[in-house]
Amino acid sequence: xxxxxxxxxxxxxxxxxxxxxxxxxxxxxxxxxxxxxxxxxxxxxxxxxxxxxxxxxxxxxxxxxxxxxxxxxxxxxxxxxxxxxxxxxxxxxxxxxxxxxxxxxxxxxxxxxxxxxxxxxxxxxxxxxxxxxxxxxxxxxxxxxxxxxxxxxxxxxxxxxxxxxxxxxxxxxxx
Ligand code: GDP
Ligand code: MG
Numbered sequence: 001x002x003x004x005x006x007x008x009x010x011x012x013x014x015x016x017x018x019x020x021x022x023x024x025x026x027x028x029x030x031x032x033x034x035x036x037x038x039x040x041x042x043x044x045x046x047x048x049x050x051x052x053x054x055x056x057x058x059x060x061x062x063x064x065x066x067x068x069x070x071x072x073x074x075x076x077x078x079x080x081x082x083x084x085x086x087x088x089x090x091x092x093x094x095x096x097x098x099x100x101x102x103x104x105x106x107x108x109x110x111x112x113x114x115x116x117x118x119x120x121x122x123x124x125x126x127x128x129x130x131x132x133x134x135x136x137x138x139x140x141x142x143x144x145x146x147x148x149x150x151x152x153x154x155x156x157x158x159x160x161x162x163x164x165x166x167x168x169x170x171x172x173x174x175x
Contacts, residue, residue, distance in 0.1 A: 007057040009175050013167065014064045014080045016104045017089035018097040022123040025154035026089065027065050030164050035155050052164060057172035061164070077111075085117035085167045090138070092122050092151070093130040098138070105145050117170045118147045121163060126153040 015023040024046065025039050031050045046065035051058060064079065080086055086108055090101035101120065108118060120142040122133065135151060142149035148166065152159040 007172065007175050008060070009057050009171055010060045010062065011084035011171050012062045012064065012082050013085045013087070014083045015066060015087045015089060016080070016108075017066075017087075017121075018091070018094075018100040021089045021091040021094070021097050021101075022152075022154045023087075023089050024065050026087075026121070026123060026152065026160060026163070027063055029154045029157055029160045031063070033157075035157075037155075050164075052168045054165075054168055054172055057168075057175065059168040059171055061168075080108075080111075083116065084171060085119070087119045087121050087163070087167075088147070089121045089123050090133065091124050092133050092138075093124055093127050095132045098133045102141065105141075105147060109145065115174065117167055117174070119163065119167065120145075120147040120149050122149070122151040124153060124155070125151045125158060126156045 015027065017023055019041065025035060027048055028034050031048045048063040048065065050061045050063065052061065066079070088101050088104045088108070090097040105120065108116065120138060122135065122138045139149050150159050150163050150166070152163060154160060
């Protein structure tokens, strides 16, 4: 039964993190339910919308996937301006990507938007045998910095819908 307090929320969501960590793959898994081992690097516009319905609210996500400018940190402020939520992604098989994720976390914190919903996401957990970054390490760093944390696999779909539902729930609560 639809309650009369059902809210319609439109929210900009941005993905940040090093090239190759699986940002586009996570979005395509969520939006299209698909995965490709040969995901082409994102060039040009990368904008997706997806609607999630909760009991208490309907959330329309405007998802901004980084379009190959991951290396250019100076573009970031323009890119995440007006965002309600930010997902910083690293790849558990790459310590380097974790170090770069920390840079993004720090940059978002310098901006000091207390209302921003922030997630640190450790992707590619299906590649356990190649793991370089421990779960506890990621979890602890997230916690220390006030980020929520999830380990995901765009390939197997592990925790991907959960990630976007968690964000939707936080948005509904904040609205
Ligand atoms: P982006 O540059 O951050 O957008 O990363 P992409 O989504 O383009 O992914 C980079 C590469 O990693 C592609 O070859 C993907 O198929 C692969 N990839 C992405 N997510 C996963 C995952 O969860 N597991 C595995 N095994 N590979 C992944
Ligand atoms: Mg991409």
